Amino acid sequence: MKSAEQPSVFASVVYTPPDVIFELTKKYLTDPAEQKVNLGQGTYRDENGSPWILPCVRAAKEKIRDVNHEYLPILGLTSFRTLAAELVLGRESTALIEKRVASCQALSGTGAIHMAGKILYNALGSQTPVYITNPTWSNHRQVFASIGFLVREYTYYSETAGCLNMETVTQALNEAPPGSIFIFHVSAHNPTGCDPTQEQWKDIATIVQDRGLFPIFDAAYLGMTSGVYDRDAYAIRYFVEELRLEVAVCASFAKNMGLYGERVGLASIITRSPQEATAVESAFEQLMRAEVSNPPAFGARVAAAVLEDGELRAEWARNLTKMSSRVEEMRWALFDGLKKLETPGSWDRIVKQGGMFCLLGLTPEQVVEISIAGLNWGNVQYVAECIDQTIRPHTL
Ligand SMILES: Cc1ncc(COP(=O)(O)O)c(C=O)c1O
DSSP states (O other), X not given: OOOTTSOOTTTTOOXXXXXXXXXXXXXXHHOOOTTOOOOSSOOOOOTTSSOOOOHHHHHHHHHTXXXXXXXXXXXXXXXXXXXXXXXXXXXXXXXXHTTOEEEEEEEHHHHHHHHHHHHHHHHHOTTOEEEEEESOOTHHHHHHHXXXXXXXXXXOEETTTXXXXXXXXXXXXXXXXXXXXXXXXXXXXXXXXXXXXXXXXXXXXXXXXXXXXXXXXXXXXXXXXXXXXXXXXXXXXXXXXXXXXXXXXXXXXXXXXXXXXXTEEEEEEEOSSHHHHHHHHHHHHHHHHXXXXXXXXXXXXXXXXXXXXXXXXXHHHHHHHHHHHHHHHHHHHHHHHHHHHXXXXXXXXXXHSOSSEEEOOOOTTTOSEEEGGGOOTTTHHHHHHHXXXXXXXXXX
């Protein structure tokens, strides 16, 4: 029997500081300031600064209100998996027609990345490096490191030019050992807001193909950049359909359907042959059984109800346009506000970048990044003034 004098079993567990973004939100919530604005969190806000229930989601919830609460199949709701895979790859996808797609419902984008990572770890082994962009969403490193991968960074962004650094991206792709895994943000790169152009994606794909690298597409913001899902999915379609490459796609419905808390995601792996897809899908099933047993049903039913109904789907397309246009409008409003105040610095990057995030180019002491979705007509001028007051003393 253990006595009270014996050291705790947990004495060796090291305290881990909380994720900075969640800490910031905690501070925001307890701050009594009336004019406070949360520019930290990656969640869409409407013109009143409130969470937005998409009208298509509201209608879908009404449609499914009488469903039962039985377990889903281990790989998830079948209709959701089918519809979501068609959405991500395109309805005419040859990979789908040729049955070269293994998929599994996942715990949102994070869970999808984790599931794809586990499959690749088992297939490629622990010596395979995973390349993440610098900067990137803070969880990329954690998810792959927790699986056991060696995580390496490559420079993605040019601070001076305020845009994608194609030179360093190309260099990393050319220098990585063959077989390395690269995580690509398909659209609305977090946090830089800078995506490759279609021509740049083609160049990236050529190197990936020539050097036998493995791409994982993090598809967390499809539809949020241009407002059109298919347009934002260009890179996936090019790699899979044009070049017939093997890839993993990790799709989230958190942002583009506003289903943050429901944890709706899809992990898909596109293989060379249907036999490999069947084997990978069985591996997904094993992993899901051990980790989740049965994925959550509600959010998947909502997403499927939107995707299977022509009218709700059209409504969703309008909702995507509304979200992306509002964010774009706020980019311009912030840009104009800073111009009007003659705030020292070059602010073109605010309107050149896309999606919810924006790197302002301020020093870490000033601020690293802001979420444009937190802006609205009621606070954008105030935010511009705050930025102005932060910058000005450093430039005098
Ligand atoms: C780049 C990126 N990938 C993936 C995710 C995953 O989000 P979720 O797990 O909520 O779908 C996020 C969320 O902020 C993100 O920014």
